[in-house]
Amino acid sequence: MSDNRKSAEQIVDAVGGKDNIAAATHCVTRLRFALKDEDKVDKEKLEDIDLVKGSFSANGQFQVVIGQGTVDKVYNEMVDITGIGRASKEEIKTAAAEKLNPLQKAIKTLADIFIPILPAIVTAGLLMGINNIMTAPDIFFDDQSFVDVYENWAGLAGMINLIANTAFVFLPGLIGWSAVNRFGGSPLLGIVLGLMLVHPDLLNAWTYGAAEEVPTWNLFGLEVQQVGYQGQVLPVLVASYVLARIEIFLRKRIADGFQLLTVAPIALLVTGSLSFIAIGPITFYIGNLITDGVVGIFDAAPAIGGLVYGGLYAPLVITGMHHTFLAVDLQLIGTIGGTFLWPMVALSNIAQGSAAFAMMIIHRKNDKLKGLALTSSISAWLGVTEPAMFGVNLRYRYPFFAAIIGSAIAGIFIAMNAVQAASIGVGGLPAIFSIMAEYWGVFFIGMVIVLIVPFVLTMIFARVKKA
Known part of the structure; x- marks a missing residue:
């Protein structure tokens, strides 16, 4: 039996068996399931599978991170094993949307538009x-x-x-x-x-x-x-x-x-x-x-605004509600010529990458986790946080909270200094190029905060947990 077929069988078993799969498709890196009952998913068993780099649920879809190039092979084996028909992304979205409440549907609609x-x-x-x-x-x-x-x-x-x-x-x-x-x-x-x-x-x-x-x-x-x-x-x-x-x-x-x-x-x-x-x-x-x-x-209480938005942005990503703020960013850019919200988004992404990078150091003897933490931290530093958040930080919890704390501190700092971005760019280290030039120095300090604080806190939390 090939490794891909064996992994496909293990994944099907971990998500509750073929009878629990209403429909399934895949994107570039992830298997996407519309499951009948997500409570039947055994996440521990799922994430023990060698090919699986993480899993999460969003907008009514249960998603399993496999990796580019491999995911389509695993999907083909899974279709052959279960006998489920091949579904398009739209069919999965339709099946998943039936389980969403009105607020989730509204958020999903905004996401589908933007x-x-x-x-x-x-x-x-x-x-x-x-x-x-x-x-x-x-x-x-x-x-x-x-x-x-x-x-x-x-x-x-x-x-x-x-x-x-x-x-x-x-x-x-x-x-x-x-x-x-x-x-x-x-x-x-x-x-x-x-x-x-x-x-x-x-x-x-x-x-x-x-x-x-x-x-x-x-x-x-x-x-x-x-x-x-x-x-x-x-x-x-x-x-x-x-x-x-x-x-x-x-x-x-x-x-x-x-x-x-x-x-x-x-x-x-x-x-x-x-x-x-x-x-x-x-x-x-x-x-x-x-x-x-x-x-x-933000004019009346910039520190509170920075604390709340800088700290809560990552949890908003879990719910999918972060997509609603893209419309607010664009409205701010069109109305006042810049946005003070998006810079905190960029710093939040960097913070998740820093926490994941610390996990690579902590678990350097675990080849699978070390490789996942390294690649996902680089991805987060370049603006794509899902692998770091769902594959590493949320899995162990304390790196996620370390990233939130670092992001909140940086959010307070740049909000109090009224940092603005002229546009929405890449939400990671390259974000500095979208920041108005007069705020580069302040934003750079914010970047240093989210590079160091989440890393250090993750190392400390790991030692405390081990003790």
């Missing part, structure tokens, strides 16, 4: 970091930027800035595409809807507050402001849902031969009108209230 556009946002964040290095004063020269001294580079810096800003300037277009697709409509109409909300003929949202006169449309006596929604998240989310529902409604009732000429024009006209008349103004107001509330908390 995760597909993350590569564009992160790429834009990295490019903005490069632009910051070239254009910020006091990095290479006193009171001057790199392009001030070497003017020939100014054109390149300007081009990089344009490329980087595109994802944020046309953010409603990206969200519209992803949201309408998630709600069951045509993604292309979502793109058109999002771009419509930032049309250049509209008054730019960033200049709305300073405008002496706001242009309006007169709709049969009703005055509707011609205002764009640049950098706004809520207007396009709500409008996308309305557009998708109208499109689905029309497609069910209009004959196929007439759909091309009627469905899209009616759906866009109705949704567009509602967006400018009601959806936009109402959600714009709500979005500003949310922004003002978050900013107010």
Whole structure:
């Protein structure tokens, strides 16, 4: 019997047997199960399997970390052993969603919308970091930027800035595409809807507050402001849902031969009108209230805000609720020009990596755990924390708490110094390039805190536990 087949049999047994598996698929590194009863999973037996690097449950799916290249072989053996049909990721999500409560479903919906556009946002964040290095004063020269001294580079810096800003300037277009697709409509109409909300003929949202006169449309006596929604998240989310529902409604009732000429024009006209008349103004107001509330908390008590968010971000990842804060980050960037929440996310990721790295030192005689801890700590330092969190730190608990403490301390420090990121980038050591240049020194100290404190605390906790 091959090692992969033997491991597949052991995994099936550990998750409660084939009768407990409603559906199963895999991604690049993990087996994904929709289980009938997760209480039947024997985690201790599961994680004793040589190929298994960790396991966790999220959004109704039970996931087993195997590793790239091996997971598809184990999955093929598992399908052959159990006789279960091959399922797509969407089928697994559908099966898992049936077990979620309304709050979990709402969080999952936000995750499904924002995760597909993350590569564009992160790429834009990295490019903005490069632009910051070239254009910020006091990095290479006193009171001057790199392009001030070497003017020939100014054109390149300007081009990089344009490329980087595109994802944020046309953010409603990206969200519209992803949201309408998630709600069951045509993604292309979502793109058109999002771009419509930032049309250049509209008054730019960033200049709305300073405008002496706001242009309006007169709709049969009703005055509707011609205002764009640049950098706004809520207007396009709500409008996308309305557009998708109208499109689905029309497609069910209009004959196929007439759909091309009627469905899209009616759906866009109705949704567009509602967006400018009601959806936009109402959600714009709500979005500003949310922004003002978050900013107010950190203005009034930055230490408490840093302690709570810096300390609780990792537990939020376990529940999946961290995805909701991506929308808040984007709203902050669009409204005040930067986010003070995301820097704490980056430090939390680094802290998890530091705790996992300490576990590599502590368990250096355990080849399997040592290898997993090393690779997962490097992954966390580069912004991907799941292997470190679920494969190492949560498994032993005390490294997880050490990481939370280190992250909370660093969160207090950078919150009290009002550190902001100009964009969302890679949430690990490379995050410093997304931080506004004037805060680099403070953020670097925060990075040192989350590199040292979780490592030291994990070593101490291990000694105490052993004693």
